[in-house]
Amino acid sequence: MTKKELAQALAGKTDLSASAAEDVVNAALDIISDSLAKGEDVKLAGFGNFETRERAARTGRNPQTGAEIQIAASTSVGFKAAAQLKRAVNG
Known part of the structure; x- marks a missing residue:
């Protein structure tokens, strides 16, 4: 699954538009990347x-x-x- 496919799946499960879902996916990945770059662990319960x-x-x-x-x-x-x-x- 690509990032674009993930955003489309998110848009399909919510009432977000495709572009808004892509923005959410990009923002989430940026936050995870920034936290890891600072040396912090990222814990996603159930994942x-x-x-x-x-x-x-x-x-x-x-x-x-x-x-x-x-x-x-x-x-x-x-x-x-x-x-x-x-x-x-x-x-």
Whole structure:
């Protein structure tokens, strides 16, 4: 499902217009992104948790040449599905 399809589904389930639903989806995703960028966890009851995870610097290999390269430390986003979402997906 794309962001546009999500907005259309939201418009179909509510009395929002398609453009208003798209604005709501974009605003919600912006808020989630901003919170994660600040290092805050985002918890959506019944859906799951988004959290930032620190990845340490490490040595990797270029698969084409086999040469060692240094991979810098970074922050990534992780998602853990809630039990309710897992049950819905698994039937």
